[in-house]
Amino acid sequence: MRVDFSSKKRQEMIHTMGNKEYDLFIIGGGITGAGIALDAAARGLSVALIDMQDFAAGTSSRSTKLVHGGLRYLKNFEIGLVAEVGKEREIVYENGPHVTSPEWMLLPIYKGGTFGKFATSVGLRAYDFLAGVKKHERRKMLTTKETLQKEPLLNQEGLLGGGYYVEYKTDDARLTIEVLKEAVAFGACAISYARVSRLLYDNGKVIGGEVKDLLHADHTFQVKAKKTINATGPWVDSIREMDQSKKGKVLRLTKGVHLVIDQAHFPLKQAVYFDTSDGRMVFAIPRDGKAYVGTTDTFFNKDTSNPYMTDEDREYIIRAINGMFPNVHITAEEIESSWAGVRPLIYEEGKDPSEISRKDEVWHAESGLMTIAGGKLTGYRKMAETVVDQAIKDLDQDYPRSNTKKLPISGGHVGGSKGFEDFIKEANNDALNEGLTKQQARYLVRLFGSNVTTALDLKKALKNEDRFGLPDELFLALHYAMNYEMVVKPEDFFIRRSGLLYFNLRLVEQWKEGVIECMAHTLRWTPDQKENYAHGLMKHIHQAMTPMKE
Numbered sequence: 221m222r223v224d225f226s227s228k229k230r231q232e233m234i235h236t237m238g239n240k241e242y243d244l245f246i247i248g249g250g251i252t253g254a255g256i257a258l259d260a261a262a263r264g265l266s267v268a269l270i271d272m273q274d275f276a277a278g279t280s281s282r283s284t285k286l287v288h289g290g291l292r293y294l295k296n297f298e299i300g301l302v303a304e305v306g307k308e309r310e311i312v313y314e315n316g317p318h319v320t321s322p323e324w325m326l327l328p329i330y331k332g333g334t335f336g337k338f339a340t341s342v343g344l345r346a347y348d349f350l351a352g353v354k355k356h357e358r359r360k361m362l363t364t365k366e367t368l369q370k371e372p373l374l375n376q377e378g379l380l381g382g383g384y385y386v387e388y389k390t391d392d393a394r395l396t397i398e399v400l401k402e403a404v405a406f407g408a409c410a411i412s413y414a415r416v417s418r419l420l421y422d423n424g425k426v427i428g429g430e431v432k433d434l435l436h437a438d439h440t441f442q443v444k445a446k447k448t449i450n451a452t453g454p455w456v457d458s459i460r461e462m463d464q465s466k467k468g469k470v471l472r473l474t475k476g477v478h479l480v481i482d483q484a485h486f487p488l489k490q491a492v493y494f495d496t497s498d499g500r501m502v503f504a505i506p507r508d509g510k511a512y513v514g515t516t517d518t519f520f521n522k523d524t525s526n527p528y529m530t531d532e533d534r535e536y537i538i539r540a541i542n543g544m545f546p547n548v549h550i551t552a553e554e555i556e557s558s559w560a561g562v563r564p565l566i567y568e569e570g571k572d573p574s575e576i577s578r579k580d581e582v583w584h585a586e587s588g589l590m591t592i593a594g595g596k597l598t599g600y601r602k603m604a605e606t607v608v609d610q611a612i613k614d615l616d617q618d619y620p621r622s623n624t625k626k627l628p629i630s631g632g633h634v635g636g637s638k639g640f641e642d643f644i645k646e647a648n649n650d651a652l653n654e655g656l657t658k659q660q661a662r663y664l665v666r667l668f669g670s671n672v673t674t675a676l677d678l679k680k681a682l683k684n685e686d687r688f689g690l691p692d693e694l695f696l697a698l699h700y701a702m703n704y705e706m707v708v709k710p711e712d713f714f715i716r717r718s719g720l721l722y723f724n725l726r727l728v729e730q731w732k733e734g735v736i737e738c739m740a741h742t743l744r745w746t747p748d749q750k751e752n753y754a755h756g757l758m759k760h761i762h763q764a765m766t767p768m769k770e
């Protein structure tokens with residue numbers, strides 16, 4: 221479905237949003253807000269959504285990028301959480317197989333490690349059972365030899381065997397934008413780079429918010445709605461402060477860092493979930509010719525909008541890599557890129573960061589403000605269903621039940637996992653017929669799923685446009701992102717729509733000038749805007765590569 225979600229229409233959308241009363245006003249365009257917008261819009265509610273940054277620029281582009289049940293939570297006996305998010309994995313996959321796919325995970329078992337052979341076997345069996353895992357994806361127990369065949373780089377000392385089980389890998393930022401685009405297709409109105417600066421009240425009840433357009437600093441507008449939902453992840457307490465309803469439970473933020481290394485230095489074949497020397501667990505995951513490893517988990521009280529990697533974070537992860545993969549000898553030199561994110565966890569007194577539960581909760585303030593706190597990327601759909609179920613109780617109309625369990629997200633209209641392989645073949649052929657190379661076709665079909673037809677139409681429409689030296693697939697992906705994914709700044713494209721700033725910095729260096737020129741021309745930037753946005757991109761490149769001092 222073609223959705224009008226173009227950054228060229230931003231002003232028009234702001235005008236519409238400021239002149240209408242909505243059923244729901246959602247503050248926050250991470251996965252939580254996007255999920256709520258889709259659930260509500262698909263049930264027929266009118267929805268306005270605002271984010272002060274790009275969509276997914278908060279935690280939802282900074283995760284481990286796994287749709288997973290949280291095996292490690294079994295250790296804390298969080299059975300309900302594992303069962304619920306475990307089941308959601310397959311739903312997320314079926315509704316968008318172009319952005320989420322199964323990934324076999326290896327859990328090596330060591331003498332004296334966190335999980336022994338028996339505990340791993342029972343734990344993974346319980347995981348399969350709780351998450352309702354399909355027969356061919358149920359866990360296998362491996363001998364030492366089989367474990368080393370899967371990943372020869374593993375430390376062999378004390379290795380007893382391995383557990384082998386399925387998780388799902390995703391692109392968190394693309395998952396968020398695809399969910400949001402589907403919400404927009406159902407009529408939701410969503411605007412980025414606009415901050416809620418205060419809430420509006422009538423007789424003590426919240427009736428919306430005043431919003432500052434951060435791209436035009438002197439412009440504010442009001443959004444009116446019957447129900448306002450605070451889906452601001454790590455920022456939920458700041459919105460509760462605006463509402464003077466921050467009492468009882470509060471958030472405690474922890475930071476997690478990931479490092480990216482080229483396969484030339486770390487030729488990891490297999491995703492591995494392993495113990496660190498301090499008893500935590502870390503993922504190492506191959507992706508697009510790189511391996512990424514993380515995460516750290518430390519309390520965080522700095523600027524929530526700009527978490528960064530420090531020397532200590534980098535050292536911690538490098539130590540973990542060299543402990544588990546002793547022959548790779550990774551040093552700081554080999555770290556190509558990194559990202560840091562903050563987890564919005566619900567405070568539990570006396571607990572260490574890794575012990576705090578990842579469960580979500582909905583909080584209702586006397587003003588009517590609803591806050592969704594905690595949670596995981598994986599559970600976004602179920603969380604959204606719960607929030608909308610509760611929100612519509614306060615609206616004076618009946619709405620149907622949630623239908624998102626079987627609702628493809630944007631790009632996911634491919635007939636589920638069963639239809640996906642056939643879809644890929646057909647779409648690849650279409651792309652080849654449009655003159656793209658095999659490699660370009662594969663890239664675009666995987667990136668856009670069923671929206672690739674829109675991208676191919678765009679290719680025809682752009683036939684005579686200046687390409688600014690950009691290769692076909694990047695030129696097309698960029699124009700698609702400006703026309704259909706509300707890309708405003710170069711960093712939106714390089715970090716969150718294409719993932720290149722994390723997983724292919726070389727390409728970013730090579731094509732950044734062309735992308736900036738192309739965006740400046742298409743979006744009619746002033747010289748000041750161009751300079752600011754180019755500077756912003758350079759800052760992000762620097763930060764991904766360089767540890768910062770605390």
Ligand SMILES: Cc1cc2nc3c(=O)[nH]c(=O)nc-3n(C[C@H](O)[C@H](O)[C@H](O)COP(=O)(O)OP(=O)(O)OC[C@H]3O[C@@H](n4cnc5c(N)ncnc54)[C@H](O)[C@@H]3O)c2cc1C
Pocket residue numbers: 247248249250251252253270271272273274275276277278279280281282283284285286287288414415416417451452453454455474475476477515560561562563564594595596597598599
């Ligand atoms: C290191 C790390 C690894 C993780 N790994 C996984 C994983 O592998 N799998 C998994 O399922 N989960 C994982 N998580 C958890 C998951 O990423 C988060 O639970 C999820 O992304 C939170 O989404 P959110 O939408 O609630 O918050 P966010 O994505 O942070 O969105 C909140 C948004 O609100 C906006 N906002 C804030 N204040 C305002 C305002 N005043 N006006 C307008 N907008 C505002 C922000 O700009 C932001 O975009 C991980 C988290 C971290 C930190």
